[in-house]
Amino acid sequence: MELCVASDLLCNSKLLDIVEKVNNGERLNFDDGIRLMTSNELLVIGYMADMVRKRKNGDYAYFIVNRHINHTNVCDNLCNLCAFGKKPDDPAAYTMTLEEIEAKASAVRGQDISELHIVGGLNPELKLSYFEEMLRRVRRVLPGTIIQAFTAVEIDYFAKTENIPIEKVIRRLMDAGLDSLPGGGAEIFSQRVREKICEKKISGERWLEVHEAAHKAGIQTNATMLYGHIETAEERIDHLLRLRELQDRTGGFLAFIPLAFHQKNTALEEMNLSRTTGYDDLKVLAVARLMLDNFDHIKAYWIMIGPKLAQVSLAFGVDDIDGTVVEEQITHAAGADSGQALTKKELVRMIKAAGRIPAERDTLYKILEEGF
Ligand code: V47
Numbered sequence: 001m002e003l004c005v006a007s008d009l010l011c012n013s014k015l016l017d018i019v020e021k022v023n024n025g026e027r028l029n030f031d032d033g034i035r036l037m038t039s040n041e042l043l044v045i046g047y048m049a050d051m052v053r054k055r056k057n058g059d060y061a062y063f064i065v066n067r068h069i070n071h072t073n074v075c076d077n078l079c080n081l082c083a084f085g086k087k088p089d090d091p092a093a094y095t096m097t098l099e100e101i102e103a104k105a106s107a108v109r110g111q112d113i114s115e116l117h118i119v120g121g122l123n124p125e126l127k128l129s130y131f132e133e134m135l136r137r138v139r140r141v142l143p144g145t146i147i148q149a150f151t152a153v154e155i156d157y158f159a160k161t162e163n164i165p166i167e168k169v170i171r172r173l174m175d176a177g178l179d180s181l182p183g184g185g186a187e188i189f190s191q192r193v194r195e196k197i198c199e200k201k202i203s204g205e206r207w208l209e210v211h212e213a214a215h216k217a218g219i220q221t222n223a224t225m226l227y228g229h230i231e232t233a234e235e236r237i238d239h240l241l242r243l244r245e246l247q248d249r250t251g252g253f254l255a256f257i258p259l260a261f262h263q264k265n266t267a268l269e270e271m272n273l274s275r276t277t278g279y280d281d282l283k284v285l286a287v288a289r290l291m292l293d294n295f296d297h298i299k300a301y302w303i304m305i306g307p308k309l310a311q312v313s314l315a316f317g318v319d320d321i322d323g324t325v326v327e328e329q330i331t332h333a334a335g336a337d338s339g340q341a342l343t344k345k346e347l348v349r350m351i352k353a354a355g356r357i358p359a360e361r362d363t364l365y366k367i368l369e370e371g372f
Contacts, residue, residue, distance in 0.1 A: 013044045018290075022048040025055075027293055033237035036287045042279060042316075049286035049317025056296055057319040061356035062365065063347040064323035066115040069104055070330065071096045071134070075121030076157070079198035081187065081229065083265035083334035085121045095123055101134055105141040114362040115323070116142065118149035119184055119330075122157045128169065131158065132176040139177035146179045146363040148222075152210035153185035156202045166210055170217045180363050181214050183222030183257055189242050190235040197229055197268065204239075208246050215252025220364060222299075223253050227284050228261040228276035229268060236284070240291040247294045254365060255297035255320060258284045260304045264335025281305045282316045289317025297365065303328050306338050307350060314354040320361075321347060348372045 010019055018032050028036075036045055072095040075085030086093040096104075105116065116138060131150070138147055150158075150173065159166045170178075187197060189204025202210075211221050223243050227236060240256075247253045260276040263269045289298045299320040302310035310321045326341040342350075344360070351358040352372070359370040 009043060010047070013041055015039060015041055015044050015048075019044065019048055022051060022290060028291055030237055030241060033240065033287065033291050034233055036290060037233040037236055037283070042283055042286075045283060045286045045290070046316040049289035050315055052289050052293070053298070053317045053319050059355075059357045060319065060359040060367075060370070061314050061351040061354065062297070062320040062359050062361045062367075063344075063351065064115055064361055064363070065111075065113055065344055066117055066323040067104075067108055067113055067326050068117045068119075068328050069096075069101060070120050070327075071101055071118060072120040072123045072126065073329070073333075074123040074125070076124055077122055077153075077198065077200040079201055080267035081197040081226065081261065082330070083262075084330045088123075088125075095125070098130065098133055098137060102137040102141060105138045109141060113142065113145055114360075114368060115146045115148055117182055118147065119151055119154065119182060122154065124161065128158050128162050128172060132172060135173060135177035147177055148180040148182050148363050149173075149178055151182060151185035152207045152214075153202055155181070155210050155214075156206055166213050167217065170214055170219065174217060174219065178219070180219055180254070181211065181221040183224035183255070186224045186239070187226040188231045188235050189239045190231065193229075193231050193235060197226075204242065208242060211252065212246060212250060215246075215250035220252050220254050222255050222257060223295075224257045224259050225284075225288075226259045226261055228280065229263075229273055230271075236287075237291065240288060244292055244294055247292070251294075253295055254363070255299045256288055256292050256295050257299040257301050257322075258288055259301060259331075260284075262304070262331055262334035262336050266334055276305075278305075278309050278312075281309055282313055285313050285318050286316040302342065303331050303336060303338050307342060307346070311350045311354055314351070314356055321350065323347070 073086045074088050074093050078085045158169045186207050214221050225239050263273050297320050298318050300310040300313040300318045301322050348358045358372050360368045
């Protein structure tokens with residue numbers, strides 16, 4: 001077989017039939033996904049993922065100059081997986097005023113921020129008009145900045161508190177300046193797992209419905225998967241395939257971002273789950289690249305897996321290492337030991353050292369500057 005000439009590694013691989021499928025551009029099925037997710041042939045999986053990555057993105061590796069704002073940590077759901085959410089009477093609870101949010105946006109004026117990423121807890125005190133006004137103020141202060149805000153979980157919550165359909169919530173937020181939805185809140189779609197890690201959170205089906213509604217309204221969104229807790233390989237692959245199915249129908253997803261679970265200060269800490277290993281992090285990214293054949297971008301979120309592994313992941317199917325971030329609260333509350341921010345210079349250096357062309361992008365993957 002021709003491929004065997006290429007390397008002993010491939011020749012002796014138990015995944016050779018999948019290598020052939022990937023080589024021929026054939027779609028992988030559930031069983032292929034399970035074999036990949038449970039295999040220890042990381043280099044073969046990485047080889048395949050890199051082939052697909054190169055086909056889709058050439059030598060570009062993307063990053064964004066962005067800022068995160070987490071406007072409130074007060075949350076009605078208080079999921080077991082989360083260390084960020086607080087009860088309203090918790091001394092650590094906070095909710096930013098619109099003035100404070102506007103001041104945060106004003107503080108970065110002139111810094112060429114192309115995206116503001118705004119997500120928060122489910123705070124029953126905040127009405128949809130607060131979020132509309134937030135968007136209007138941010139838009140006024142940073143007219144050229146794309147606003148990617150509110151997870152599907154928040155959109156669903158706004159719809160419930162206002163007693164209006166999600167389509168109407170999305171429309172009102174778009175009219176106020178919303179450009180895109182981030183991928184948070186997806187966790188793992190399996191109801192078995194959701195009952196244990198985020199009992200009160202919307203179902204996986206509802207998460208998909210909100211993204212479908214956003215896509216139909218003309219908004220592009222991201223997708224995530226929280227892994228490294230109690231989920232099985234089957235549940236990971238099922239999650240990826242449900243995303244792939246929606247993407248087949250709408251084409252509205254921009255990027256997929258696996259999120260590595262951090263247990264510190266969460267209710268799951270008592271289970272004493274081990275932190276994800278670098279091996280698993282790379283495998284999840286590479287398998288995602290292989291299963292999600294209709295997603296253009298796979299993003300490694302350096303906040304969760306650390307900048308060094310995010311850089312290595314560029315050889316395992318990843319084409320995007322997220323951005324400058326600054327002031328990340330959600331993962332740091334759960335014990336992330338990565339820094340809070342990377343400079344543009346550091347991101348460029350990481351990408352160049354991996355042999356890729358750094359491309360600064362906006363949220364919608366328009367290249368703003370390349371090469372450096
Ligand atoms: O929705 C919460 C997850 C998400 C923990 O769309 C946790 O571009 C690990 O969605 N350990 C927020 N993860 C982050 C997020 C995100 C980040 C970067 C880029 C994008 C994007 C989206 O973090 C939450 C939840 O799924 N999360 N708690 C935890 N203890």
